[in-house]
Amino acid sequence: MVIRTEGLSFSFGSQQVVKALSLQVPEGSIYGFLGPNGAGKTTTIKMLLNLLKTDEGSIFVFEQELQTNRIDILSKIGSLIEQPAIYGHLTGRENLINRAMLLGVKEARVDEMLALVKLTNAASKKARQYSLGMKQRLGIALALLSDPKLLILDEPTNGLDPNGIIEIRELLIRLTREHGKTVFISSHLLGEIERMATHVGIINNGEMLFQGSITDLEEISQPQVFIETENTADAGNLLTKNGYTVSAINTESLTVPFISKKQMGDINALLNREGITVYSINKQHKDLENLFLSITQKA
Numbered sequence: 001m002v003i004r005t006e007g008l009s010f011s012f013g014s015q016q017v018v019k020a021l022s023l024q025v026p027e028g029s030i031y032g033f034l035g036p037n038g039a040g041k042t043t044t045i046k047m048l049l050n051l052l053k054t055d056e057g058s059i060f061v062f063e064q065e066l067q068t069n070r071i072d073i074l075s076k077i078g079s080l081i082e083q084p085a086i087y088g089h090l091t092g093r094e095n096l097i098n099r100a101m102l103l104g105v106k107e108a109r110v111d112e113m114l115a116l117v118k119l120t121n122a123a124s125k126k127a128r129q130y131s132l133g134m135k136q137r138l139g140i141a142l143a144l145l146s147d148p149k150l151l152i153l154d155e156p157t158n159g160l161d162p163n164g165i166i167e168i169r170e171l172l173i174r175l176t177r178e179h180g181k182t183v184f185i186s187s188h189l190l191g192e193i194e195r196m197a198t199h200v201g202i203i204n205n206g207e208m209l210f211q212g213s214i215t216d217l218e219e220i221s222q223p224q225v226f227i228e229t230e231n232t233a234d235a236g237n238l239l240t241k242n243g244y245t246v247s248a249i250n251t252e253s254l255t256v257p258f259i260s261k262k263q264m265g266d267i268n269a270l271l272n273r274e275g276i277t278v279y280s281i282n283k284q285h286k287d288l289e290n291l292f293l294s295i296t297q298k299a
């Protein structure tokens with residue numbers, strides 16, 4: 001495990017905001033740390049980065065205890081919490097060069113990072129003229145300069161438009177798949193996390209409600225697939241006759257529980273083969289609130 005905590009707790013005065021948290025973040029994963037505002041995500045992240053001292057419990061990063069191996073561990077972590085520390089009067093490249101000099105990193109790496117976060121064309125623009133998404137990507141480039149094995153990001157997509165969110169998502173996927181990094185990312189939006197995460201931890205009021213792989217989560221979140229066809233009654237009959245479950249039907253569309261991508265392909269092929277035109281197929285997940293309900297009802 002790249003991050004492992006045991007019984008991690010923290011209180012602000014009399015308010016306990018993190019309660020006996022046991023995190024398990026596997027190497028090479030994109031671990032989505034999910035919870036509504038105020039759930040305790042930032043507090044947890046600050047403890048992982050040694051910015052807050054834990055009340056109780058232990059933290060292991062790269063299988064080493066954090067307190068006793070602080071300097072070694074922190075040198076292998078890149079992080080972005082709250083606003084990235086960017087100088088607005090400097091260009092993107094100058095911001096990176098500054099940090100590279102501080103870290104003793106070769107200047108060549110600056111251009112590599114600019115390319116990685118797709119800011120090469122904007123490298124000579126003043127950072128204050130960057131969009132929020134560009135600033136976040138510059139923040140990630142700064143965090144990556146020292147070539148850390150682990151990247152910890154606190155709500156990096158907050159306030160971004162859909163395009164900005166997609167760019168961050170693609171970047172994080174590239175970092176894990178092509179560059180062997182592990183990414184720990186917090187968010188309050190389930191829909192955003194499940195499109196990129198391989199593993200998920202869900203907290204509410206400082207307590208872990210669920211932790212596991214994204215496939216484990218899909219079992220709980222029971223995604224449904226809406227199929228829009230020209231004749232839903234015939235389509236429904238055809239699917240039932242062929243052994244598929246149809247959970248709802250109306251004049252516009254029918255709904256089937258999502259089992260696998262392959263099964264969706266088979267259903268699409270079957271409908272087409274029988275001459276029923278499919279207009280759209282749309283997989284929908286529960287939002288965080290509904291997911292909380294299913295988790296607590298199951299417990």
Ligand SMILES: Nc1ncnc2c1ncn2[C@@H]1O[C@H](COP(=O)(O)OP(=O)(O)OP(=O)(O)O)[C@@H](O)[C@H]1O
Pocket residue numbers: 012017035036037038039040041042043044188
């Ligand atoms: N410095 C502080 N002093 C007192 N209470 C605090 C402090 N920082 C955070 N809290 C409280 O701790 C709880 C957890 O906050 P935290 O910022 O960790 O949550 P979060 O899940 O990151 O939420 P958000 O997405 O809103 O940042 C909240 O109730 C918050 O009000």
